[in-house]
Amino acid sequence: xxxxxxxxxxxxxxxxxxxxxxxSAQTSETWSREIITPLGKIKVYQPEIExxxxxxxxxxxxxxxxxxxxxxxxxxxWFENTISTDLETRKITLIDAEITASQYPKMNExxxxxxxxxxxxDISKWDLEYSLDELLSTVEYDQSKTEPGINNTPPTILFTTxxxxxxxxxxxxxxxxxxxxxxxxxxxxxxxxVQDKKSNKLYLKGGKYWYTSENLFNGWQFAxxxxxxxxxxxxxxxxxxxxxxxxxxxxxxxxxxxxxxLSSNGNxxxxxxxxxxxxxxxxxxxxxxxxxxxxxxxxxxxGRWYKxxxxxxxxxxxxxxxxxxxxxxxxxxxxxxxxxLAHIPGTKEAKMAVLETQIPQTxxxxxxxxxxxxxxxGKPTFKKIQDTEMLYAINTEKDVLxxxxxxxxxxNGIWYESKDANGPWIVSIRRPSEVDDxxxxxxxxxxxxxxxxxxTPDIVIVGYYSGYLHSYVYRGTxxxxxxxxxxxxxxxxxxxxxxxxxxxxxxxxxxxWSFSYGLSYGGYYWLHDDYFYxxxxxxxxxxxxxxxxxxxxxxxxxRRGYYNKTRRKxxxxxxxxxxxxxxxxxxxxxxxxxxxxxxxxxxxxxxFDSRSGKPIRNNHKNLQPRIEKQHIRNTSxxxxxxxxxxxxxxxxxxxxxxxxxxxxxxxxxQPRNIQxxxxxxxxxxxxxxxxxxxxxxxxxxxxxxxxRSENRSNERRSERQNNLNSNSREDRRIDRxxx
Numbered sequence: 130x131x132x133x134x135x136x137x138x139x140x141x142x143x144x145x146x147x148x149x150x151x152x153s154a155q156t157s158e159t160w161s162r163e164i165i166t167p168l169g170k171i172k173v174y175q176p177e178i179e180x181x182x183x184x185x186x187x188x189x190x191x192x193x194x195x196x197x198x199x200x201x202x203x204x205x206x207w208f209e210n211t212i213s214t215d216l217e218t219r220k221i222t223l224i225d226a227e228i229t230a231s232q233y234p235k236m237n238e239x240x241x242x243x244x245x246x247x248x249x250x251d252i253s254k255w256d257l258e259y260s261l262d263e264l265l266s267t268v269e270y271d272q273s274k275t276e277p278g279i280n281n282t283p284p285t286i287l288f289t290t291x292x293x294x295x296x297x298x299x300x301x302x303x304x305x306x307x308x309x310x311x312x313x314x315x316x317x318x319x320x321x322x323v324q325d326k327k328s329n330k331l332y333l334k335g336g337k338y339w340y341t342s343e344n345l346f347n348g349w350q351f352a353x354x355x356x357x358x359x360x361x362x363x364x365x366x367x368x369x370x371x372x373x374x375x376x377x378x379x380x381x382x383x384x385x386x387x388x389x390x391l392s393s394n395g396n397x398x399x400x401x402x403x404x405x406x407x408x409x410x411x412x413x414x415x416x417x418x419x420x421x422x423x424x425x426x427x428x429x430x431x432g433r434w435y436k437x438x439x440x441x442x443x444x445x446x447x448x449x450x451x452x453x454x455x456x457x458x459x460x461x462x463x464x465x466x467x468x469x470l471a472h473i474p475g476t477k478e479a480k481m482a483v484l485e486t487q488i489p490q491t492x493x494x495x496x497x498x499x500x501x502x503x504x505x506x507g508k509p510t511f512k513k514i515q516d517t518e519m520l521y522a523i524n525t526e527k528d529v530l531x532x533x534x535x536x537x538x539x540x541n542g543i544w545y546e547s548k549d550a551n552g553p554w555i556v557s558i559r560r561p562s563e564v565d566d567x568x569x570x571x572x573x574x575x576x577x578x579x580x581x582x583x584x585t586p587d588i589v590i591v592g593y594y595s596g597y598l599h600s601y602v603y604r605g606t607x608x609x610x611x612x613x614x615x616x617x618x619x620x621x622x623x624x625x626x627x628x629x630x631x632x633x634x635x636x637x638x639x640x641x642w643s644f645s646y647g648l649s650y651g652g653y654y655w656l657h658d659d660y661f662y663x664x665x666x667x668x669x670x671x672x673x674x675x676x677x678x679x680x681x682x683x684x685x686x687x688r689r690g691y692y693n694k695t696r697r698k699x700x701x702x703x704x705x706x707x708x709x710x711x712x713x714x715x716x717x718x719x720x721x722x723x724x725x726x727x728x729x730x731x732x733x734x735x736x737f738d739s740r741s742g743k744p745i746r747n748n749h750k751n752l753q754p755r756i757e758k759q760h761i762r763n764t765s766x767x768x769x770x771x772x773x774x775x776x777x778x779x780x781x782x783x784x785x786x787x788x789x790x791x792x793x794x795x796x797x798x799q800p801r802n803i804q805x806x807x808x809x810x811x812x813x814x815x816x817x818x819x820x821x822x823x824x825x826x827x828x829x830x831x832x833x834x835x836x837r838s839e840n841r842s843n844e845r846r847s848e849r850q851n852n853l854n855s856n857s858r859e860d861r862r863i864d865r866x867x868x
Contacts, residue, residue: 169196204233215733272605280612284387295390321657432608474605489592492722492732495739539576
């Protein structure tokens, strides 16, 4: 018997649906929902993610419909989900979902509508989370992606073979008197450098020791005694954590420009890296490699590679990650230098680091419980951003912009706005698109990585990407810092900007960026930026603060025997560090919204009292039913994060009730439920689910702008079914591959 082409295609469709459904059921046993309805038992399997876009996720679920006495029916539904991400717990939480397409073979449209309605009504009871790490493993990795404008000019790179402390001053030294004392201190440095105005001697606090010199830039030595006024100053500040372990240093280098120090314990000693033509320096805590073929040294600083033929020379050249010698790609994860793999394109560590920059940290902010304030050092002073009409404030520790007559401030991943530079400030429901034009040469550029995704009359959904914390993608790897020097503000107060070099910026794929200044001699205790009489809000470390190098894996901490004879004595005591002001400011969390919880209603799967900041619950069971939101698409970000294994699955599905192509939402939309209801115009054209043609997207935007309805999902389903009935069988076929 010969089957005609129509029957063959129909059978093929059914087999594809059943096969994919069985596969989905086998791989989704960890989560499923059963719904008892008059039409039978509906079983919805765990949604499989297809695309990500900001805080929106498209997913597909297999649906099994069982009715007593009848054959089971497998179908599929497509969702558009609102999600909440938490980079600390590494979880993506499903907040709500809306069905945008469905397919149930041999079912009439009335039953299809009812089934979809039953599923949507049940969504509020779902308790569903996804692993961020598992999701990232399925995302396509683009090694060519690069943050434009990054400065890779090498800093001053110094090399010593004896224990040395690098003392960095942010520009020419600025001295300021300490009230009620005969002392003055250097303002523009995180180190505690004090001068006795009577003797003109300088004193430096390094760990548990004091050092003295008559010249700021040389001559430092151990101080056998210090002035009584300096002792009184120290005694009046018990919050300062005293070092119990650090080593006495005899060699100092003081610099006022961006600098990095490489140091070995005696003459350099090298050992081979197996399966490569590379050697690594054994007696150092720095990442220093020697390429045998070219006899060049490679060092890793703030995620960047630099090379030179001589360690003692300052003739260093930047090496693009995609231009590293081929032997770098043969370094295994079982070698002593496995920590550098995150900075070699194509490795799994580099892939995870890059892909994580595409996932925002999100939160829901209460629009009515904020008490945000901005303080200026004198009258608000603004500076123009070249080639734009924007101005930014330079005499405040907050990020403030003047754009088209409105003042915007971005703080801890939240946008605020005001008609006056001094406030009052309200939570903004829009992100000014002009900030996309801010170049990296300006310190306030970081605000362009903070977005407003959505809002209601009560909340604003916001989020920030890794650039807000100074982590950037460059040709398949991640860099720390923009590489530019930002001149600090000083008049009455000192407001520094984040720096790229000098403090041992180190990346770990699990915890992100941290600092490791003075790793071998307890350098954490040498930094006094938040001790005693001064406290920087934004400081040299950015919003995330100085993350203690304790986040480095244990096999890297003193990993190569650097000063191994006194290793135990030089370890930083974690219990002491945990009580320090700097550590408390930086905290353990990768989530800025957990830093100050007031005003935050939800971040990740934790819900807070927005006024007190106290957590209410740590899960999202019994969610409120979905209410219509006014979405605001971020056109400056990639529209979707595509998953590499979805194309094949999508090809298996034919004749689906079509979902509309997602389009850019309007930025300046009105709050929900205000627009009058309008009838949606009929559209009998065929819809290609995966067509990305720009003209079609523009046409879709125009059609979307013609209506706004509270019952959007119901209208779409009704319209799709009407279209299917009015078109021929051939017109209903949707070629999901775009052909």
